[in-house]
Amino acid sequence: MALLVTCDDGSVWLTDVGWGGTGFITLLKFESDKEQIQNNGVYRLLGSTQQRFLLQKLQKTIIQVNGSTKIKVKGKQWNSIYRFDIIPRKWEDFKEMCEYQQDDEDSYLIHNTICAKQSKYGSVAVRGWMTFEKMFVDPMTEKYKWRKETKSQEELKEVLKKYFQVEINFDLKPEAKFEAD
Numbered sequence: 001m002a003l004l005v006t007c008d009d010g011s012v013w014l015t016d017v018g019w020g021g022t023g024f025i026t027l028l029k030f031e032s033d034k035e036q037i038q039n040n041g042v043y044r045l046l047g048s049t050q051q052r053f054l055l056q057k058l059q060k061t062i063i064q065v066n067g068s069t070k071i072k073v074k075g076k077q078w079n080s081i082y083r084f085d086i087i088p089r090k091w092e093d094f095k096e097m098c099e100y101q102q103d104d105e106d107s108y109l110i111h112n113t114i115c116a117k118q119s120k121y122g123s124v125a126v127r128g129w130m131t132f133e134k135m136f137v138d139p140m141t142e143k144y145k146w147r148k149e150t151k152s153q154e155e156l157k158e159v160l161k162k163y164f165q166v167e168i169n170f171d172l173k174p175e176a177k178f179e180a181d
Contacts, residue, residue, distance in 0.1 A: 001094065002053075002084040004030060014045070014055070022057060022081055025118045039120055039136045044078070055081045062134075063143040073140065113156065113174035115164055124163045128174040131159045 003015045005027075012030035016023065024043055028036050032047040035058075042058040059077040062070040101109045116125040122135035122145070132147035150156040153171050160166040 001089065002086065004086060022079075023118070024057075025120065028055075037139050039139065040118060040123070040142075042139050043081075051087055052083070052085045054083050057081050058140065060139075061141045063137070063141065065144045065147050111173055113172045115160065115166070117164060126156070126159060126164075126174075129156065131156070133163070 005013050005015050007013070014024075014028040014030050022041075024036075024038055025040055026038055028043055028045065030045065032045050032053070034044060036043045041060060044056050044058075046054045046056065048054060056078040059071065059073050059079055061073050064070050101107050104110065112128055113126055114128075116123060116127075122133060122142075124133040125131070129150050130147070131150055133145040134142045135145055137143050150159060156172055156174065157168060160168065
């Protein structure tokens with residue numbers, strides 16, 4: 001699903017800013033083949049047909065906590081974030097997949113703990129047992145402030161409380177082993 005907003009002046013904006021980890025943090029102008037720079041990256045929208053689109057993000061250099069470089073980008077390497085169309089939809093169009101994601105034992109979301117939040121200056125995330133915080137050095141570089149694998153339910157719950165203001169009184173099921181981006 002894509003959230004598009006048309007303003008009084010006729011401009012159209014992609015407004016899915018709550019997307020988390022790799023997503024954009026301010027609105028993107030709905031224009032094809034134009035690079036748009038934000039604090040957390042460089043994006044472009046590609047139109048494959050009149051109604052189908054692909055959102056991409058330029059790959060970044062990632063600096064580890066110890067100062068080594070995990071990913072060193074040479075040249076322009078675009079990663080696809082998501083594909084969407086602009087055909088109007090109703091809630092019923094999403095109902096089956098929503099029910100699958102929240103109820104089916106085969107759902108990726110049922111067996112993982114995933115939480116991410118971005119700000120103007122960086123991001124913090126929980127993926128499985130892995131927790132980390134990054135800062136945006138510039139649109140093409142991110143640097144880890146800290147990164148660790150939590151060792152217990154209590155430690156994981158403390159990260160959720162401290163960074164996301166989420167308090168829970170049940171055990172999580174972080175089965176996945178994620179390597180942080």
